[in-house]
Amino acid sequence: MDSLHEPSEYEVCDACTTPARELRRYAGDAICERCEGLFTAVHALFDNKITDEEEIVGTLAFVQFAFHPTVETASNYRRLEVVKIVDEVPVMRLRKMAILVVAHERSDIARAVDIEVFSRHADPSEVSALYERTLMERGIHYDQCSGGAIAWSMRNACLTITVKPEKELHPARVPYFKEEYSRGRIYSFAPPSLVRDICRTLLGSANKRTLSGYAYALGDHGRSTKMTSEKTILGCTAWLLGEKDKSQKPKVQRPRIARVLNNHLLKPLDKPLLSEDGWSPEDTIWRDAAKVSQRLMRVGSFVQLSDTESFKQHFG
């Protein structure tokens, strides 16, 4: 059977060993676009002294998907925040919470509000403040609420609280509300104080002794793991260069990753080199890679989730 691309069109990247169509030469290696983007971002993080753990993890997890992201591409991912731009690399972090106003079809008029909580350390008062700000920006009233619906679900490592008014605007009436949300009391959304209290109860406690609610199933970003920034950056890079692939034996994989890190990062940055003749369980970089892996994968899964959603929007 003819495949779309002949295997001969592909070469293997010297850094991550994945087949790629086009490779570029850097420091004696032929590397793929993804690795080029990764090294560019790592150098930008070191050169600009980015020390915040979440910014390091968010930035490096994102370049795995976007390769050379611009602010425009980065801003399409509402669950991530663009903190700043350094050497043309958007520094990003996973938000603790986000809000999505679900509008009626072919209209901007709100139908429901989805509050998404990603971190167990999200503060319910901050969640309700964001909810209130969003309602105010969209001209949605909540002060005379006489009823409504609040539902929740735990999916994709995210707590979603969906708020709906007591009555939904009939689809036939939607076109008559061009800009302003309908004033009627039955269309009022739940007050922020109620959202705050429900959010607090749903999150519960992630403490092992008093475990309750959903907080334990959410991400733990928002509180540092107290790794140094250098260890976080190198741990993330090692993980993304192949440490995540458990099908490869460490004795093959780790010396290769060490050589790549030495060549592309540690030598040019004048930092102590890793041994390329084998590895020992005492090398802390492999432990650091395991430590950051959960957080890296979490950001990656939210990036992919946004991609799936925009694909669905475009193609139904």
Ligand SMILES: [Zn+2]
């Ligand atoms: Zn590569």
